[in-house]
Amino acid sequence: MSEKRLSVEERLGLNSFVIDKEPHIKVKYEVCRSCPEKPCLYVCPAHLYTLDQQGNLHFNYEGCLECGTCRIACPYGAVEWNYPKGGKGIHYQFE
């Protein structure tokens, strides 16, 4: 199995998550619309920031690894970042 290249979705599928109903990260999409760089698209280790065919930014908090990279990389402060509620989010088992 390991010889095969695993997509980031497949790798996130190996992790254990306790998903909250409420997103712990809020993205101010109106700011993103005028952002030419969009570093979030490639620096997020879980690839949770994507563009649709119309070029609109989407963010899915459910596979979040809680690293904080997006918040620091965002040049316009559009990422309202917080930790998930107690007991929610990623639950690492083999770190």
Added chain:
Amino acid sequence: MNSEEKFDVIIVGGGPSGLGAAYMLAKYGFNILVIERGGRIGSKNIFGGRIYSYAFKKIIDDFEKDAPIERWVRKERLSLMNDTDALTLELSVGNEYNNSFTTYLSTFLRWLAKRVEDLGAFILTGVKVDKLLIEDGKVTGVLADGDRFKANVVIDAEGINPILIRDARFREDWKPHEVAVGVKEVIKLPKNVIEERLNLGDDEGVAQLFIGYPTKYLPGGGFLYTNKETINIGIVVRLDHAIKNRISIYDLAEDFRQHPYIKNIVKGGSVIEYAAHLVPEVPQYNLDKLYGDGLLVVGDAAGFVLNMGFTIRGVDLAFWSGILAAEAVKKAHDEGKYTKETLSVYKTLLKDSFIIKEMQLHSKIPSILGNASLYDNYVKGIIDVLKNIYAIDDNPKKISKLMIDILHKHDLTLIDLMKDLLTVFMNV
């Protein structure tokens, strides 16, 4: 638990620094509460894979006998890596050499937490601290899941994302050039396979760092650590360089695992977990931002990581900063108040400790390690030189000329090489 209860000390975060502080404070007999947001201790903690043991041995007598150690690191490897090849330097030490070990940080922290609880401290898990309570500029406790917990001192051990102290305006958030992003995969393999492939004895482990290919030749590096039945591989890349070069960080770990050198080591293994974490790269040396009225900051939140290029220390420094914060609380207690003034002894303790002495001795390292060509043309050029020296064909060549030609091809001269080598030598 009665939320009206007041504690001597509340520690936010049950990682290496928070539990270090808790251990020492509980030993001194303080009434303390540790609040951890993870569902259980260790479920939010990530490290590369190794811990230096000296700091723990100083504090915990039976440490080596009792701690959950996977393997003692007896092979240190440093590799330069290009797209297809690797050039490795190995230090292999005999047995009985117990300087650093690999472990699961989560298991290790649960062991430490048990020790802390045995000393009488309370540890609350699955509870997130939402903010620091501040009255007249003094930290008086925390608000967590809607409950107020009061304390004489709050020790902030919240980790690399300093949300609480940022919101309380004690410090600013990190900038991209001050942090690196780490990604890691845990790969499961049988114990004997790991030992055979990496030439390891029963309780021996390897710690290997890689420069070049893993970060797409940008500042940072790759790593490999062995546990008994898992191998950790990962990459740490400076965020500013990753942004500038539009690096798809989510692909880095798999690109590394697919490299011919790594592929052979982990062949047949299964990836069982994928993790990401930030690492402080350019430490904030402003020690005056680490204490306030009723507040001390420890561990990653304080930026205590030391990256020398061939060794990276975090867990030992975090733990020790927790120990020093506990000492500071004790001294402030003896003075009878927990003001910014009495708690400033933390700064003195840090300055007198190996944490700051070591960081000061090596204060130029971050800028040297920021030299982008170290990770690019040096890696490619040196591998190329060695590859050509070892390659035999019907075309006789003089080694010195070959070296100069190849270095030239990679935009390097012998003079550059000497100069950069000297710079490194003078600063380590």
